[in-house]
Amino acid sequence: MNLGVLVSGRGSNLQALIDAVESGKLKARISLVISDRDGVLAIDRCRRHGINYRVIKRKDFESKSYFERAMAESLKESGVELLILAGFMRVLSEEFIRAFPMRIINIHPSLIPAFQGLRAQKQAIDYGAKLTGCTVHFVTEELDNGPVIVQACVPVLPKDTEESLSERILAYEHRILPQAVKWICEGRIRIEGRNVVVESAKYGTLPVNPALEDF
Numbered sequence: 001m002n003l004g005v006l007v008s009g010r011g012s013n014l015q016a017l018i019d020a021v022e023s024g025k026l027k028a029r030i031s032l033v034i035s036d037r038d039g040v041l042a043i044d045r046c047r048r049h050g051i052n053y054r055v056i057k058r059k060d061f062e063s064k065s066y067f068e069r070a071m072a073e074s075l076k077e078s079g080v081e082l083l084i085l086a087g088f089m090r091v092l093s094e095e096f097i098r099a100f101p102m103r104i105i106n107i108h109p110s111l112i113p114a115f116q117g118l119r120a121q122k123q124a125i126d127y128g129a130k131l132t133g134c135t136v137h138f139v140t141e142e143l144d145n146g147p148v149i150v151q152a153c154v155p156v157l158p159k160d161t162e163e164s165l166s167e168r169i170l171a172y173e174h175r176i177l178p179q180a181v182k183w184i185c186e187g188r189i190r191i192e193g194r195n196v197v198v199e200s201a202k203y204g205t206l207p208v209n210p211a212l213e214d215f
């Protein structure tokens with residue numbers, strides 16, 4: 001399967017996908033990476049691994065619609081079949097999303113529907129949540145709220161800062177994102193309304209139950 005990845009910055013999730021492809025765990029090809037910013041680490045990662053990339057900046061276009069059309073054209077030219085938002089910091093329009101129906105996925109650093117939007121890790125700390133995590137979901141017109149493919153749970157510890165919690169969550173992002181892509185590539189995913197069913201996935205009890213002592 002031909003993958004497209006949209007990024008805006010560090011690209012550590014992109015790196016997790018690159019590693020999964022290079023190790024042979026993920027049988028797919030990263031056909032195109034688009035960054036909406038110059039000089040970001042994600043681009044260095046593409047160069048280092050010989051991955052085709054383009055920088056397409058919003059400010060070079062008269063409108064959001066022209067900007068998105070340029071992205072969609074590049075992705076279609078590269079034969080992209082599945083589009084992965086990996087730290088892409090822009091909200092896509094309905095028109096763009098409709099051009100790739102149920103073919104766009106996003107990684108978000110919370111257990112959605114909790115803590116949608118920006119700085120989800122800080123939101124979890126400020127709220128006093130004891131568990132949070134990360135989610136890979138299909139992108140629909142509702143921001144950060146399409147059908148959930150996979151989630152991982154992470155404890156919020158008493159002394160956590162936004163940075164320490166983000167780091168703990170990120171380690172799981174790097175596992176669930178390639179996992180979700182693999183399931184899609186293997187054709188093991190069925191969408192029933194809001195419910196995503198994964199054929200023969202392992203489900204089990206949570207490894208993280210910080211509040212439970214002797215009960």
Ligand code: GRF
Pocket residue numbers: 008009010011012013014086087088107108109170173
């Ligand atoms: C990740 O925390 C991701 O969940 C969020 O943006 C961050 C991107 O990190 N959407 P990176 O660029 O993949 O390192």
